[in-house]
Amino acid sequence: MSSSESERRRCQLAAVSVAVVVLLVGVPLWWRTTTTYRAWLPMAQIQEFSKLQLLLDVEVEVVFARGTLTPEQQKKIPVTQTRDEKHTVDGSTFLTYRYETRYRTATVMEEDALKQPTAATTDRSLNTLSESPCGSLVVYVIPEFSPLLPQDVNVYVGQRRTALVRADAETTAGKTLKQVLVGVEPRVKEALRVMSFSHADIMAVLGNRVRPGSGIPPRKEDSLRAFKSSPGYEITFNLLNPDPKSHRLHWDIEGAVDTYVHPLLSKLGLLANFSVDSQTLYYTTLGFNARFDDHHRAYTLSADSLAHVINPAESRLGSNAASSNPPLNFLLYVPDAQHSPLRILDPQKRLVASNAFHSPHWGGIMIYNVNRENATLPIDIDIDMAKVMGVFLAQLRLLLGVKPTAHPSGVLVAPPGSSGLSDWELDRLMWSHSVENIATATTTITSLVQLLDQIDTIVINDNIAEQVSNAVASLQLATGELELGNLAFALQYSKEAILASERAFFDPSLLHLLYFPSDQKFAIYIPLFLPMGVPLVLSLLKIAAEVRQRRKDKLAKKD
Template identity: 70%
Template sequence: MATPEVERKRGHLAALSIAAVVIILGIPLWWRTTQTYRAWLPVNQINDLAKLQLQLSVDVEVVFARGTLSPEQQKKVPLTQARHEEHKVDEDTTLRYRYDTKYRTATVMEEDALNKPSAAEADLSLHTLSESPCGSVVVYVIPESSLLLLEDVEVYIGERRTALLRIGTQMRVGKTPQQVLAHLEPRIKQVLQVMSFSHADVTAALSDRVRLSPGSKESRADSMRAFKSSPGYEITFSLLNPDPKSHNLDWDIEGAVQQYIQPLLTKLSPLANFSIDSQILYYAMLGVNPRFDSSLSAYTLNADSLAHVINPVEARLGSNAASSNPVLNFLLYVPDAKHAPLFIHDHNKQEVPSNAFHSPRWGGIMVYNVNGLYGPGDVFPVNININMAKVMGVFLAQLRLMLGVQSPAPPPGFRVEPRGSAGLAHWELDRLMWSRTVENVATATTTITSLAQLLDQIGNIVINDNIAQQVSNTVTSLQLAVAELEAGNLGFALQYSKEAILASERAFFDPSLLHLLYFPDDQKFAIYIPLFLPMCVPILLSLLKIASEVRQRRRDKKAKKD
């Protein structure tokens, strides 16, 4: 039979063994199995992208036609020339612009195209010979004797990416090539301000993410008017018939969309995907009662009351629950017989020619008056065929405005070719692509930077491999987009920027990020303490008892020695 001393040593050994197993094996195993999984993220690269240092490059080609340069001048004209510009958006963001200009003389086929009867035909022929890449600009310098331009027109901007610039014959005599180029440079710079991106466009694209200077109010107003960049848009055309008993409305919306809207959306397909639907709403009334103006013998809606028109109508439009894309609403309202005709007045009490108005980042409303009806002998309901050409002309202008398609006012001496059936010139598409690419890069950078800061501040959020992959894809796409912008490849830069913004949004809105967001450490202790405390208390007491006995034994030995 074991002695009490042996039993005591055996108990001490058992307590120490259990404590060792708990400390060496149990605690690390528990810590490992309850640890939040967090995949690796390229934090340093994300911090580098947050600086948003962009350089935009434009390829400019200046082609001299026959009769603009003498043979001696042609031999001395430089082949290439680069011009750099830097602009401050705010104290932290610097944008660099680079214009790579190439000079050459026109080929035989280009000379034949420049001999066409009109500038529009010459523009089409030049485009047929060689299609310029996205974002580039080609300026053809023609002699003063050319009949392509009118006398009061010095610069013609076509529907494509080409411009015609007239030069005087006096530049051929006694002028060096540098003097000729210096003479052309102001006009070429004006051409680039019209056909390529401008500082105002880029500033507007960054308006939600930088602090604009007081002189940039116009840029901010333009940016607030248009919808922000999105992978897709939903376009809804609605016909509002407030009084079906008075009139029976007929509109060929399908044919009108195919004729007027679809060509524009086809050209805008590199930017986003578009879906179109239409509806007819009966007994849909405006939220404001129009006032009768006896001087006009008509009802009027003032600009101050237009803001109250949208909310009641919007409740009838329905919501697009199947998609998260922005919705562009275009409403055609035909007044009832009691409030016809109905005209919209601006802030100056002047009648709006289009009889329509738009709401920024929402859509537009047009009031369609029916003239010559609602007489004493009319039989109700009156059949009304809506003139879709008139309606779509207004909606097309509003759609361009909502999507951010802006054409700056040309300088004096410029003539801009009217837009064709597509409703969008090639260089207008390029301007929009520049601003959308910059906006996508800025948005994706802001999103991924915010996500990295959030994950750094809240340590118990799970970062699974899918989120890490999306973050890495975002960083890679942003780096490629910035590199393509610097190289002047606008098409590739836009594509990479779209991939970046899609990947960043998938990572930021991943549902797995919310699983442990509201499971802080104090709740963990509340769960695990009832499990581990009953086991840990006896072990801890045994260790304290062993430590106390060891100290007592040492004191006894010391006392015997003394």
């Protein structure tokens, strides 16, 4: 073999060796290092959430007091009945309401509690015997002529989770137990309509509380509940003094918060975390153009102008940028001498008794007029905090979703008491927040999966996969607890689900390669690979041509 042929063989071997290294090592390594990393997601379980199917279970205990059943009827108790109500919201949302009712007779201690002089004291005594779990209700059926209820009242709803229902003597005497249960059912349902969730409540939170594209239509009832369910809220009480030279305002906001606000917030602690702040703003005015009304002998603000009152003062209220929780602003405004007294008119041009109004998704404002007759400026004003906080607490209840409901005739509802919230009102909020959190978390997770399917360059790191898995697991636990009627656990799991889903959906790592498609990837690497690839390919083609030529020569010699 000549030296030139030996040199050619070495060149060919070098070209083949480089090609082998590039194909077996270089290309897989480059492909691996430039491939978008995507951690495993529980896609099968997420696809099951594309159709929201919720079962809401309510445990109802109906207790018959002495004198409401005959001895023969008492022998056949206890009895348990289950009633399901199925509703189809749309093609992807299905709701089932299950009422599990258990009937029994009152115990000796309950009979003693039912002998109290009033319904309120009876309600307190019954709840000292046993505390009903969240979401459950106890309805006591008392004799028709019991002195606990006025003659025009058939249903009394207490502060806790109990109700008193007057029995009808015609439904008891000479009837079977089944007929008695059917006869008392309408009044039991009246108590349930007040104390438990309603279909309208659930539809309200399913309306505008989920992401667009879920297929759930908006509901008018949703406007009554101003704020979306959130893990926390920032409450700020503001005292606005536009004329500090004339008014020296004194308000015991710390004492008022401890007395009136903290009892309510401590009861709402199951729903969210609350922080309370206060501040006094001087030379801050509201945006109004009040005119003196001779009929009311005061400056007045019409209902149409209330929407423009907040803007001038809002810029001075401070920023909640440090927290992602929604702010609730409450403003107490003392008008200056040039616009005093200042009154608010309703749409029918009548004076509003509270002289206050609330703004959806924002907060509430109260105008506090002072008496300046025969007073020397500056005036020292001690604000009546009981009056002010009574208005603000009513607005806070509305903003958090405690809607006032119209009760039918014959139904008497006890006031919420010092805590500002009845136990059954808290249960209604927990039902609504649980369903809302589940719907929102479900839509967030499914939207994220759809986004990842459409854009394959989005990175799915292990942290996102963990958050998605946590959200899916929490959703499964929340829906399971709702089916079992464990409302407190369902709410807790639903809050964990929405937090995990939001962390996954808004993770900043999702945007790292969002605008780096595959064509840009090749545009970057081709200038690096082309100078080396062209000589290598040409060498391999030349080697292949020489091999084919040798084979032809060998075949020619044989012939």
